[in-house]
Amino acid sequence: MSFPLDRNAIAGGIPALLRSGITAVCVHEDRMGVAVLAALTDLGLSAPTDLAVMGADNTPESRLTTPQLSSVWIPDTDYGRHARRWLSAVTAGEHVDPASMLRNVLPPRG
Known part of the structure; x- marks a missing residue:
């Protein structure tokens, strides 16, 4: 909405x-x-x-x-690259684990 x-x-x-x-x-x-x-x-x-x-x-x-x-706030400016990776995986029928994708985008906790 x-x-x-x-x-x-x-x-x-x-x-x-x-x-x-x-x-x-x-x-x-x-x-x-x-x-x-x-x-x-x-x-x-x-x-x-x-x-x-x-x-x-x-x-x-x-x-x-x-x-x-x-x-x-996600401290990364290349959202397009991550979105393309996610969309490619989903449309290829791959199982996408959202948590692991976020771990690849977000910086490690310090």
Whole structure:
């Protein structure tokens, strides 16, 4: 499902998400995650109790919300290469272990 970066539009769509059984969303950037959290508040709902929300960029603003927006960031700029590898493997019928693919993309924990 896709929404514009508009608090009211997001608030209008959240009830349908919840009715369909969705319990969590991962958005393409933290700004959208902040907007989803705001829309939840407008509806009298909360994260993660009613809907878990995860952003993607780990911007400083993600730490300013209440509750704090969970956010991820992959420190790699060659996403296209990884996506091509994944797509090639899947379309070739190979079993793809997402955890092992992530280990190849993410740096080791120090």
